Amino acid sequence: MKNNNVFFNRISNTAIFLIIVILFFLKLILYILIKNQFVDIGIGGGSDADYYNAYAEGLSQVAVNTWPVMLRYLNDFGLYSRVGISYILLSFSLFVIPLLVNKLAGLDFKKNQKYYLYSFLLCSIYPTIYFYIMDVYRDVFMLFSFLIGCLVVKKSLDSSSFLQFSFLFVLSVLIGWFLIGLRPYLGYAFLLSLLLWKIKFTKKRIIFLGILYFIALFTANYVGAFEFLTEYRAGFDEGNGGSTLGLDFSNPIMFIPNFILSFLGQMLGLYITNPLAIVLLLLETIPFLLTLIYVIKNINLADNFLRFLFIFFIIYGSVWLISNDNLGTAVRLRMYNYLAIYICFFYILRVKSYLRKSKGLLKDEDHTDRNGSE
Structure with missing residues (x-):
């Protein structure tokens, strides 16, 4: 553990926080440049987003998973926007997912500040999480849903009350079924892990x-x-x-x-x-x-x-x-x-x-x- 402490203490908390802030603005600038077609990172998978958008707007009638159905539902109520959904996914990438990871790891900003910042930084520099917020891809939303499911599982397994455990466990199962709708083997793996x-x-x-x-x-x-x-x-x-x-x-x-x-x-x-x-x-x-x-x-x-x-x-x-x-x-x-x-x-x-x-x-x-x- 001493070696780990030496490694983690090499950079001050202030420096880690500054790196996170710089990354935040760089990612924001790059996002604006890509959305305005000044930069093309060429990640592929554009057909996925085009299909999801087409289904949401009623131009396609075949739903391959739950994600386009959700988008169509939003569109029916006048709440769907291809750009708007992308901005929501951007917020997931910049804030929500790093915060959920820290929450699941049991890290507190005041008590575990060094680890908290390193964890946030690790999520911030994860390229794939950032790449797939440029359009209405399902990946970041699925990751968000998975982490929410993990949070419910954690609260269930940590519960000292049988009634609370039972309620949260059932809720975990329901989230697992929701994940099946998004990607079958992701949901089945989640549910099977609940049994093992x-x-x-x-x-x-x-x-x-x-x-x-x-x-x-x-x-x-x-x-x-x-x-x-x-x-x-x-x-x-x-x-x-x-x-x-x-x-x-x-x-x-x-x-x-x-x-x-x-x-x-x-x-x-x-x-x-x-x-x-x-x-x-x-x-x-x-x-x-x-x-x-x-x-x-x-x-x-x-x-x-x-x-x-x-x-x-x-x-x-x-x-x-x-x-x-x-x-x-x-x-x-x-x-x-x-x-x-x-x-x-x-x-x-x-x-x-x-x-x-x-x-x-x-x-x-x-x-x-x-x-x-x-």
């Missing part, structure tokens, strides 16, 4: 569970449980859907090696295809990888809520790593995995800081008692 949060992790046990996890994946694939996912993945090659890893999941013997390569290429973004991928590697993958290692090393400190997040990370990640083979889509899909680990990371930092202070107080009290000062 009692699984306890320790440093020794996580190795055993890891081996069991790969055996379960191999067995499920061998009996055809993932056939729908692997067929969907094959469609990326057939449809020429952008940059792909080109892994063949049809061979059951090669399933685990291919799954690991998919993790390296998509979750960690180690398959570099353009300069933007390098930027994402530096600003997204490296912080994620460092925080993931730290969380695994300190997994014994996980409480009910952290177990829920870690199990969600495994289940949700497993599904899309098997089914997706588009590297552009991967950066959108992994946002939930990354933020789940960020929350775990700062949550554990806060807990360890509290334990360290408690030990310090106990030592001081013991020293006082031995000297007979009281």
Whole structure:
């Protein structure tokens, strides 16, 4: 923990806050430039936003998920604006999502100011969260909905009253069903994690569970449980859907090696295809990888809520790593995995800081008692 303290204390709170403010204005300026077509960042996926807008305005009659239905509902009441929705998503990116991450990590600005600012900064420099607020994409709204769901789960699992626990747990299930409407496997992973949060992790046990996890994946694939996912993945090659890893999941013997390569290429973004991928590697993958290692090393400190997040990370990640083979889509899909680990990371930092202070107080009290000062 001393090494972590040295790292975090290298930059003053004032300097971190100043960086956040500078980033805020830079992102605001870039947003205005992009919206006025002075700059084109070329993130792709424009057809998604065009389709959502067309459905909202009644030009399309086929709803592929809940998001365009919500937009159509707003339009029916005269509340829909393509630019207006984008501004709302901008506020989510700049304020709401960083604040929710801090709330979920249990960070208080006064008590944990250093960690609070670092967490806010980590969310602020996350490029993908910012890129997809330029139009009526569903990604940032889904991330917001997921975090709200996590907040309800946290309050449910922390509740000491059975009645309150039951009410919030049911509300969590309803949010899970809402997430299914936005992206099916996101919602199902959320709901399944609600059933498995009692699984306890320790440093020794996580190795055993890891081996069991790969055996379960191999067995499920061998009996055809993932056939729908692997067929969907094959469609990326057939449809020429952008940059792909080109892994063949049809061979059951090669399933685990291919799954690991998919993790390296998509979750960690180690398959570099353009300069933007390098930027994402530096600003997204490296912080994620460092925080993931730290969380695994300190997994014994996980409480009910952290177990829920870690199990969600495994289940949700497993599904899309098997089914997706588009590297552009991967950066959108992994946002939930990354933020789940960020929350775990700062949550554990806060807990360890509290334990360290408690030990310090106990030592001081013991020293006082031995000297007979009281």
